[in-house]
Amino acid sequence: MMKDKPDDLGYWAGWFAAFAIAAIFFIYIVWQNQTLRQIACDAGENDCFRQWMSALGGWAAMVVAIPTIIYLAKQVRDGDRHHRINAAFTHRRQRLLAASVSKYCITLKETTEYKLEFLSAENEEFRTDDVLDNVNHVLELLAATPLKVFENEIFTPTISVDFIVARIQRNKAKLDSQGSPELLDEEILHSLKINLAAVVRYADGIQRNCDAFLNETAAFVFNDELHD
Structure with a gap:
């Protein structure tokens, strides 16, 4: 033409x-x-x-x-x-990553809040094996690779996912040392709830930064004008 x-x-x-x-x-x-x-x-x-x-x-x-x-x-x-155009290519993968992590953090936050609510129930005596299943589930969610990639490439939080995982793994090690038949030690339960609350704050902070990044880079999205 x-x-x-x-x-x-x-x-x-x-x-x-x-x-x-x-x-x-x-x-x-x-x-x-x-x-x-x-x-x-x-x-x-x-x-x-x-x-x-x-x-x-x-x-x-x-x-x-x-x-x-x-x-x-x-x-x-x-x-x-x-x-x-170069900026759009550069940000394309990062925007896809941020969008994916934002949705993932919603699941991480809601799941952890549910488990935290479960462990905060009054007049409940938790056995070690009951809690281990919940702890392992949270650790599986935190092991997702996109979280670390987002931290390395886009936003570095004050408390990293590796730090939170290390704290929860210490809780898990104490749970393993107790043995499944025993009732859960209150000190371990208290520490675990603090760490799960940290997971909720982490997920919320990462999600907000994902959304902020998507808004800040919206001008670099491919559109019809770039293809004229």
């Missing part, structure tokens, strides 16, 4: 060149024709040609400058478009 003439630099450059050639040809004709020369110059003037060239110098400079300005403006526009 051909470009519109107003946007075609070659189209306008051709016209400027044509006008420049016509102007030079006109000056030559005037200079060669005695009658026209007398109209353009006084009889006593010796530097008539130089004066005319000086007078036309500003117009000639404008004729030369306009195509240059148009060309530079087109270069700036193309450079900006190229930058936006």
Whole structure:
């Protein structure tokens, strides 16, 4: 599909060149024709040609400058478009990652809140094996690779997922050492609930930062304008 003439630099450059050639040809004709020369110059003037060239110098400079300005403006526009396309490619994978992690954090948060509510029930005596299943489930959710990738590439939280996992694994080690038949030690239960609450805060913070990243990079999303 051909470009519109107003946007075609070659189209306008051709016209400027044509006008420049016509102007030079006109000056030559005037200079060669005695009658026209007398109209353009006084009889006593010796530097008539130089004066005319000086007078036309500003117009000639404008004729030369306009195509240059148009060309530079087109270069700036193309450079900006190229930058936006590169930025869109750069952010494409990260935006997909952020969108995926944001949804995943909703599941992580809701699941952990449910388990925390279960462990916070009053007048309940929890056996070790009952709690271990819940702990293992949370650890499986925290082991998801996208969480670490998001931390490494987009946002580094104050408390990392590895730190939280290490704390919960210490709780798990104490649970394993107790043995399944025994009732859960209150100190271990208290520590576990603190760590599960940290998981909820972590999931909430990561989700908010995912959404913030998606909003901040929305300008770099591919659209019809980039493909024109």
